[in-house]
Amino acid sequence: MDFTWSNQQRELLDAVGRFAAQQLDYNVIENDRDGVFNQDAWKKCGNFGIQGLLVPTEYGGLGMDPLTTVACLERLGYACKDNGLLFSINAHMWTAVTPLVYHGSEAQKKKYVPGLCDGTLIGGNAMSEPNSGSDAFSLSTTAVKKSSKYILNGSKIFVTNGPVANLLVVFATVDKTRGPNGISAFIVEKGSPGMNVARKLEKMGLRTSPMAEVFFEDCEVPEENLLGKEGTGSSQFTWAMTWERGCILASAVGSMQRSLEKCIRYAKERRQFGQPISKFQLVASKIVDMKMRVESARHMLYYCAWLRGQGKSAYLEAAMTKLYISDCWVKCCEDAIQIHGGYGYMTDYEVERELRDAIGSRLYSGTSEIQRNLVASLLL
Amino acid sequence: MKILVPFKSVPDPSGTTVPGAAVSAPKSVINPFDEIAIEEALRIRERGEATEIVGVTIGGPATDEQIRFALAMGIDRAIRIDDSRALDPYAVARILRALVEKETPDVVIMGKQAVDDDSNQVGQMLAALLAWPQATFVSKIEFLDNKTRARCTRETDAGLEVIEINLPAIITTDLRLNEPRYVSLPGLMKARRKPIEILTCEQLGVTAQPLTTVLSTTPPPKRVAGTRVESVEELVAKLRQEAKVL
Numbered sequence: 056m057d058f059t060w061s062n063q064q065r066e067l068l069d070a071v072g073r074f075a076a077q078q079l080d081y082n083v084i085e086n087d088r089d090g091v092f093n094q095d096a097w098k099k100c101g102n103f104g105i106q107g108l109l110v111p112t113e114y115g116g117l118g119m120d121p122l123t124t125v126a127c128l129e130r131l132g133y134a135c136k137d138n139g140l141l142f143s144i145n146a147h148m149w150t151a152v153t154p155l156v157y158h159g160s161e162a163q164k165k166k167y168v169p170g171l172c173d174g175t176l177i178g179g180n181a182m183s184e185p186n187s188g189s190d191a192f193s194l195s196t197t198a199v200k201k202s203s204k205y206i207l208n209g210s211k212i213f214v215t216n217g218p219v220a221n222l223l224v225v226f227a228t229v230d231k232t233r234g235p236n237g238i239s240a241f242i243v244e245k246g247s248p249g250m251n252v253a254r255k256l257e258k259m260g261l262r263t264s265p266m267a268e269v270f271f272e273d274c275e276v277p278e279e280n281l282l283g284k285e286g287t288g289s290s291q292f293t294w295a296m297t298w299e300r301g302c303i304l305a306s307a308v309g310s311m312q313r314s315l316e317k318c319i320r321y322a323k324e325r326r327q328f329g330q331p332i333s334k335f336q337l338v339a340s341k342i343v344d345m346k347m348r349v350e351s352a353r354h355m356l357y358y359c360a361w362l363r364g365q366g367k368s369a370y371l372e373a374a375m376t377k378l379y380i381s382d383c384w385v386k387c388c389e390d391a392i393q394i395h396g397g398y399g400y401m402t403d404y405e406v407e408r409e410l411r412d413a414i415g416s417r418l419y420s421g422t423s424e425i426q427r428n429l430v431a432s433l434l435l
Numbered sequence: 436m437k438i439l440v441p442f443k444s445v446p447d448p449s450g451t452t453v454p455g456a457a458v459s460a461p462k463s464v465i466n467p468f469d470e471i472a473i474e475e476a477l478r479i480r481e482r483g484e485a486t487e488i489v490g491v492t493i494g495g496p497a498t499d500e501q502i503r504f505a506l507a508m509g510i511d512r513a514i515r516i517d518d519s520r521a522l523d524p525y526a527v528a529r530i531l532r533a534l535v536e537k538e539t540p541d542v543v544i545m546g547k548q549a550v551d552d553d554s555n556q557v558g559q560m561l562a563a564l565l566a567w568p569q570a571t572f573v574s575k576i577e578f579l580d581n582k583t584r585a586r587c588t589r590e591t592d593a594g595l596e597v598i599e600i601n602l603p604a605i606i607t608t609d610l611r612l613n614e615p616r617y618v619s620l621p622g623l624m625k626a627r628r629k630p631i632e633i634l635t636c637e638q639l640g641v642t643a644q645p646l647t648t649v650l651s652t653t654p655p656p657k658r659v660a661g662t663r664v665e666s667v668e669e670l671v672a673k674l675r676q677e678a679k680v681l
Contacts, residue, residue, distance in 0.1 A: 063627070066500055067620060069462060070507075074617045076449070104620030117620055127620075324660045 064123050071127045074103050075134030083137045083263065087408055090255070090262045092219055093140050100144060101174015105131065109148070110156055115169035121360040125305035129356070132306025133313050136405065138412035139263030141306040142419075146215040146264075147171070149299035151178025151224050154240070158283040158291050163242065167222060179216035181225040181243075181269055182292060184209065189425050191226075192235040192289050196271060198227035203278050205229075205241060207249070207271040215419075217267025218255045221245050225271070226288050238288035242280040249274030260411030299420045301359040301373035304380035307416060308356055311349045311384055314391045314409060318342055322394055332394075341390040348383035355379050371433045378426035381416035388413045436485045436582050438476045439540035440510065441531055442469035442492050444501045445551040465501045468546025470508075471608045474615040475576060476544055477509045484578055487511050491534055493527060495519035499631060506626035507618040514632045516639070526643035528560035533639035535565060540603065542585065547572050547607040558607035568600035571607040578602075 060068065078099050086093060100106060108124040110116020119127070132141055152171045155163060155178075170176035187194045196209025207227050214223065223243050230237035243250060251270040258266060283291055319342060322333035332338045359376040362369040388410035392399035399406040417423045447462040465473070476488045490510040492498050495517065502513045516530055535543060548555035562569035570587035574595070577586045582602065589596045590609045636643060664670045674681045 062500070066503065067623060070504075070618055070620060070623050073464075074619075078617055099617075102619055103617065108620070117624060 060126075064126070067119075067123065068126055068130055071103075071105075071130040072134055075131050078103075079131070079135035079137065079140075081137070083139075083408070084402060084405065086137070086263045087139070088262075088402075090257065090265070092143065092263055092265045093137060094219070096135075096137065096140050097143070097177065098174045100131075100140075101172065104172075105144060106148060106152065106174060107172030110152060110168060110172050114156065114164050115172040116156075121302065121363040122357060125302050125356055125360040128302070128305035129309040129312075129353070132309025134309070135306075136310075136313070137263055138306070138310060138409070139261040142261045142303075142412075142415075143177075143216050143264040145299075145303045145306065146180065147178045149303055150180030150182075150215075150295055151220075151222070153298050154180075154224055154282065154291055154295045155242070157294070158240070158287075159242075160279075162279065163282070167242070170221075176221040177216050177219050179214055179220040179223045180295075181211035181214045181217075181223045183211065183213045185212050188213075189422060191292065192238060194226060194228060194238065195231070196225070196227040197231070198229050198239060198241065198276070200229070200278070205276045205278060205281065207241065207243070207274040207276055209271050211269045211271075213256070213419075214252075214267050214269045215264060217252050217269050218265040223269070224282060225276075226292060227271075228288075229285050233286065235289035236286050238292070239285045240282040240288040240291050241276050242282055243271075243274065243276055244280075247274055247276060259414065260408070261415050262411075296420060297368065297370050297373045298363070300377035300426070301356075301363060301369060303420055304352075304377060304384065304416060305356055305360075307380055307384045307413070308349065308353050310409065310413075311345070311352065311387045314387055314406075315342070315345045315349055317406075318345060318391050318394045338394055341394055345387050345390050348387055352380045352383045371430060374421075374426045374429040377416075377420055378423055378430070381413075381423060384413040384416055385410070436479075436542065436578075437487045437489065437538070437540045438479065438485050439535060439538055439543045440469070440472050440476050440488060440490050440505075441543065441545045441557075442466060442473065442490060442501070442505060443546070443549045443551075444492065444494055444498045445549055448550050463497070463501060465504055466546050466549040466551070468548060468550070468608055468610070470546075470615045471610070471612050472544040472546050472606075473505055473508055473510060474613045475608060477616070478613065479576070479578075480509075484582060489514065489538055489540065491516065491531070493518050493522065493530060502631050503623065503626045503629075504618055506629045506631075507622035508616065509622070512629070512632065514634055516634050516636065518636055521645065521649060522643065523645040523647040524554045524556035525560055526645045527557050528564055529643040530636060530639065530641055531557070531561050532564040533636075533641040534634075535561070537639065541582070542602055542604055542606060543567075544576075544606045544608060547609055558605050562605040565603075565605070567604050569605040569607070570598055570600050572609045573606050574609050574611045576606060576612070 104117050107116030108119045108127055112118045171178050182191055184194050198205045198207050225241045225243045226238055228237040229239050249272045253268045253270055256266045322338050323331050325332045355376045359369050359372040391406045395406050398404045443466045444463045445466045447464045479485045488510040490505045490513040493516040506513055545558050572590045573587045574590050575588035579586055584599055584601055586599050
């Protein structure tokens with residue numbers, strides 16, 4: 056077993072770290088407070104090559120393997136404090152770009168993927184509905200075929216990138232009686248007649264990542280925008296979720312590393328009772344816990360991505376990776392606040408924001424409880 | 436117009452290590468002042484005033500990484516003079532003179548100094564060896580008279596000085612000349628396919644024996660965290676007794 060990066064990987068990872076440190080290390084406090092999405096940073100990431108990391112070169116991507124891809128995203132998370140931006144990028148990559156690349160027709164790929172890679176287009180995914188979250192396949196948005204169009208009706212909630220997306224992958228059923236086998240995926244462009252991106256949703260964390268509720272009222276979608284075949288939506292969704300669970304928290308590992316380093320610096324500088332607080336074993340112990348979480352989370356992440364790169368489904372590993380890293384991230388953020396004491400509770404110290412950002416990771420891409428169910432179902 | 440940009444690999448001044456790397460190697464980067472020189476050359480080419488940018492560095496195979504970075508930024512071709520010895524500015528200037536005579540550029544743009552040894556000598560020595568005009572510490576470059584002359588703004592202790600020099604010439608860059616672009620991943624991937632020309636001092640017909648020897652190198656003392664004082668009296672006392680500046 057060899058844990059060293061190749062020279063090429065190291066070069067790419069260095070370039071990502073450098074790019075992120077120079078271009079993405081901006082102040083997030085105001086954007087977080089006001090819920091502002093950084094479109095300029097999105098463009099820069101596109102130009103730099105982030106959104107297309109995993110996409111084959113013929114569609115404007117870099118054709119990277121999954122392991123190098125997650126390592127790049129980890130570097131991004133290390134240098135860029137805007138967790139919301141990174142969440143938006145991840146949602147775009149795993150729920151719009153990857154499904155299009157793998158399930159899209161040649162014409163769909165040529166039309167959309169290059170723009171999704173270079174930052175000119177923003178994608179998202181509309182699955183959850185007010186009454187179907189964890190029980191995703193009980194969705195009730197319908198798609199009825201009329202001549203050369205599908206007519207969509209229903210509403211979607213928690214649509215990441217909804218307010219800024221140029222296209223959404225929307226799941227709807229063509230026949231409710233067929234259950235999961237009736238679910239189909241559609242590429243719906245912004246401004247399609249009958250599509251209404253309603254209110255922007257206010258949230259606890261990841262506030263720089265815009266999220267919306269989207270309504271479809273006799274929304275017309277041309278038949279060529281059906282993604283894959285009718286009735287394959289649920290398998291496409293499960294497939295995409297495996298990618299998402301395995302990779303979406305790559306940047307969280309980078310963020311944990313950053314928090315760890317920040318806590319180490321603070322614990323060595325901050326003096327109480329005549330000595331640096333790092334000398335207190337209760338503080339030191341928290342730092343050790345953080346370090347162990349970062350290292351173990353990173354190994355889970357890399358191993359799962361490596362399996363994907365070997366062509367394995369990694370269904371179990373992806374669920375465990377998501378479950379484990381999200382838990383580590385939240386706990387690291389809690390420890391970081393505790394180490395910083397009252398200052399950690401203050402917005403200016405940028406520690407409390409990390410916790411608010413981290414908590415969502417236990418909810419999106421399947422709650423921690425759902426991940427446990429998945430893992431249990433494969434073990435028992 | 437052809438531009439030659441010599442650049443040097445230096446230890447990463449930001450000192451960042453790669454988190455998560457099982458085996459972490461010390462990272463090198465292009466000397467930041469040289470990166471500014473590369474950026475300026477690219478901008479001159481983008482304005483249509485240059486047709487070719489040739490980058491050159493001196494070092495072993497490890498410096499290929501920085502060369503690929505320069506290629507990814509957009510220089511047209513790169514030369515590595517294969518010499519891993521610890522060279523001093525005069526040796527570097529003599530090697531570069533041989534290369535300038537071979538490549539015959541219209542202008543050489545390079546960093547005013549490297550951030551590792553801060554010598555600030557190679558540009559000036561190269562100009563002297565070639566008997567070319569020089570403009571050092573430059574924060575602005577314009578070409579005049581059908582690119583036979585350059586008007587350069589220099590940053591001096593007394594203020595900004597504007598001079599005009601005849602080409603061919605040596606220009607060394609200061610910090611405020613520009614802000615270098617970032618290298619994209621597609622650029623880096625493409626750069627891997629561009630060949631790097633390898634030359635030796637023998638091929639250039641130059642024997643550049645360093646005249647100086649570095650005896651030892653030690654990192655600067657670590658900065659200790661500051662302390663908060665309660666009163667002006669305490670501050671003055673500390674400045675007298677500890678800092679000894681009063």
